[in-house]
Amino acid sequence: MNDPVFEVFRRERKGQPFEHAGSVVAPDADFAEAWAREQYGRRGESVALWLVPRDQIRDVEDWADEFDLKYRRVDGYSIKARLKEARERAGTAAGDS
Amino acid sequence: MAAVEIPHDEQAFLEYVQSGGQVESTDWLPDEYRRLLIKFIEMHGNSELMGVLPEREWILKAPTLQRKLALTAKVQDEVGHAQLIYRVAEDLGKPRAAMLEDLISGKAKFHNVFHYPTYTWGDVGVIAWLVDAAAIISQKALLKCSYAPYARIMKKICWEESFHILHGRDVILAMVTGTEEQFELVQEALDRWWGPLMQFHGNPIAAADDPMYKWRIKSQGNEDARQGFLDGYVPQILELGLELHDPKLRKRNDGVWEYTEPDWDELKHVVTGHGPKTQERLALRKRFLEQEQWVRDVVLAA
Numbered sequence: 001m002n003d004p005v006f007e008v009f010r011r012e013r014k015g016q017p018f019e020h021a022g023s024v025v026a027p028d029a030d031f032a033e034a035w036a037r038e039q040y041g042r043r044g045e046s047v048a049l050w051l052v053p054r055d056q057i058r059d060v061e062d063w064a065d066e067f068d069l070k071y072r073r074v075d076g077y078s079i080k081a082r083l084k085e086a087r088e089r090a091g092t093a094a095g096d097s
Numbered sequence: 098m099a100a101v102e103i104p105h106d107e108q109a110f111l112e113y114v115q116s117g118g119q120v121e122s123t124d125w126l127p128d129e130y131r132r133l134l135i136k137f138i139e140m141h142g143n144s145e146l147m148g149v150l151p152e153r154e155w156i157l158k159a160p161t162l163q164r165k166l167a168l169t170a171k172v173q174d175e176v177g178h179a180q181l182i183y184r185v186a187e188d189l190g191k192p193r194a195a196m197l198e199d200l201i202s203g204k205a206k207f208h209n210v211f212h213y214p215t216y217t218w219g220d221v222g223v224i225a226w227l228v229d230a231a232a233i234i235s236q237k238a239l240l241k242c243s244y245a246p247y248a249r250i251m252k253k254i255c256w257e258e259s260f261h262i263l264h265g266r267d268v269i270l271a272m273v274t275g276t277e278e279q280f281e282l283v284q285e286a287l288d289r290w291w292g293p294l295m296q297f298h299g300n301p302i303a304a305a306d307d308p309m310y311k312w313r314i315k316s317q318g319n320e321d322a323r324q325g326f327l328d329g330y331v332p333q334i335l336e337l338g339l340e341l342h343d344p345k346l347r348k349r350n351d352g353v354w355e356y357t358e359p360d361w362d363e364l365k366h367v368v369t370g371h372g373p374k375t376q377e378r379l380a381l382r383k384r385f386l387e388q389e390q391w392v393r394d395v396v397l398a399a
Contacts, residue, residue, distance in 0.1 A: 022184060035180075
């Protein structure tokens with residue numbers, strides 16, 4: 001009797017993204033809906049719910065970076081030392097006058 | 098951005114959560130962390146489930162229809178919290194049936210304040226206002242729990258608890274603005290509950306020595322929680338003309354509250370199954386668990 005787990009996502013207000021709220025265990029999707037309505041919607045705290053069988057979720061977590069693509073992102077640039085050097089050279093570093 | 102790698106090594110994992118990192122149910126978790134999480138979350142779930150029993154007794158005796166409806170809604174909310182919380186513990190590996198079994202056999206614990214009797218409607222007001230206030234201070238600190246699925250359900254729980262506190266405060270305000278007798282009922286209930294309330298956040302173990310803090314399951318130490326409670330609620334109690342009968346209670350110039358040392362022996366005695374109402378309430382829980390076995394059977398057979 002290993003009932004499937006359904007992940008519950010809820011939308012708090014129209015226009016907002018669905019956010020993961022928790023999970024329910026239920027023999028099928030209809031029961032899962034009943035539990036989820038009761039636990040995540042009975043006080044009007046959600047305008048919509050998504051129920052997703054956990055084993056249907058495709059998990060992507062490994063992010064290979066073999067080619068060192070840091071130059072495409074802000075964390076690929078460390079300008080502090082060079083900026084300091086440039087300011088010193090120009091005589092505009094803080095404290096210089 | 099590359100995904101943050103959850104360390105697969107106990108020491109590195111510890112440093113990760115101590116620096117504010119959060120983990121998910123699918124991440125690698127050290128055994129010790131998982132064990133402590135289950136213990137903490139299970140006790141929280143038990144407290145929600147047992148916490149409705151003192152209030153449930155008053156649904157039939159509530160003074161007005163409005164109060165009856167509000168109290169029913171609150172009881173429903175708390176049982177709902179137990180459902181959410183048990184689900185998180187279940188996902189960590191302890192089956193729900195085993196948690197309920199450990200609860201009714203007395204092996205698992207629940208919060209001290211739910212082991213005491215209620216005598217008057219004044220007790221119901223004090224529970225809804227101050228017991229919930231003490232609880233929400235602990236629960237708000239769990240919004241930053243290192244275990245993210247627990248932190249997420251706490252958002253919804255805190256949202257509902259804020260209505261409970263207001264409901265409790267409204268009950269208290271109605272009584273303190275009523276007859277002399279009503280005012281007295283509140284004062285007497287407050288006197289009964291002050292001791293257990295001061296014990297509620299636990300002994301003042303240093304945060305650094307508290308394993309639940311070490312793994313950032315809790316984000317504040319016991320004494321910090323108690324100070325937060327005193328700071329927030331003593332002024333609210335006193336402004337109503339109610340009295341707190343602790344001669345040592347005062348706020349120092351540096352902002353720290355002093356108080357008479359709570360009775361830690363009583364706390365230990367009560368939470369280990371020797372509270373005035375412990376056995377009676379566990380027996381009630383057991384009876385309902387057996388009585389409603391058929392519902393679970395029908396659902397699971399579906």
